[in-house]
Amino acid sequence: MLAPLERLGSLPVIAWTIIDARSRHTGNTRHIVRGGLAGPAAALAICRNGDDGFHLFSCDEQWQTVSDTWHETVDDAEAQAEFEYEGVSATWITV
Incomplete structure (x- = not known):
């Protein structure tokens, strides 16, 4: 897996993690992408959205x-x- 980026799109990454044997996909949330169910993420990133909160990205x-x-x-x-x-x-790894 590639090293994480400093930004995802225009948003600065403030924390990231790779999904591996240390975590378990619970299935508690379903993400629908282009009309289909997205599978488990390979990694997660939290990005600051200016003064308007934070995004948790599945990557x-x-x-x-x-x-x-x-x-x-x-x-x-x-x-x-x-x-x-x-x-x-x-x-989590904090940037």
């Missing part, structure tokens, strides 16, 4: 975004990530 192996959710705080984004990928709370 593929090339750090291309597959889906995202918006959150008011970083803690909310991390909680959503843990809801979707049990164990991921212990693997």
Whole structure:
């Protein structure tokens, strides 16, 4: 897997993690992309959206975004990530 980017699109990455054996895709959330169900992410990234909150991005192996959710705080984004990928709370890397 490629090293994470400093930015996803125009948004700065503030934390990232790779989904591996340390976490488990829970299936608690379903992401619909172009009319189909997206599979588990290869990685996650949290990006700051100016003064308007944070995005939790699900990414593929090339750090291309597959889906995202918006959150008011970083803690909310991390909680959503843990809801979707049990164990991921212990693997975040802060930029």
